[in-house]
Amino acid sequence: MNPDECPVCDTGVLATWQVAATNETIRVCDECDGVWEATDELPGPPLTTIEQFLLLRGRPPLWSELHRLDEAPAS
Numbered sequence: 001m002n003p004d005e006c007p008v009c010d011t012g013v014l015a016t017w018q019v020a021a022t023n024e025t026i027r028v029c030d031e032c033d034g035v036w037e038a039t040d041e042l043p044g045p046p047l048t049t050i051e052q053f054l055l056l057r058g059r060p061p062l063w064s065e066l067h068r069l070d071e072a073p074a075s
């Protein structure tokens with residue numbers, strides 16, 4: 001299994017993001033919006049969704065709250 005494949009929806013890809021407000025590093029599925037800790041063993045159940053994750057921290061549920069960490073460098 002591709003380690004970046006989402007174990008929940010099987011079609012999404014997990015990307016690593018940093019939460020601007022808290023500096024937490026999380027992995028988020030681009031299809032089902034599932035959230036995992038960066039250190040979670042996969043496959044495993046997601047903690048929550050990105051919307052709930054941000055709302056719980058008092059942040060608006062927007063992608064602008066996150067910084068992508070694993071963008072592939074241009075070659």
Ligand SMILES: [Zn+2]
Pocket residue numbers: 006007008009010011012013029030031032033034
């Ligand atoms: Zn997914």
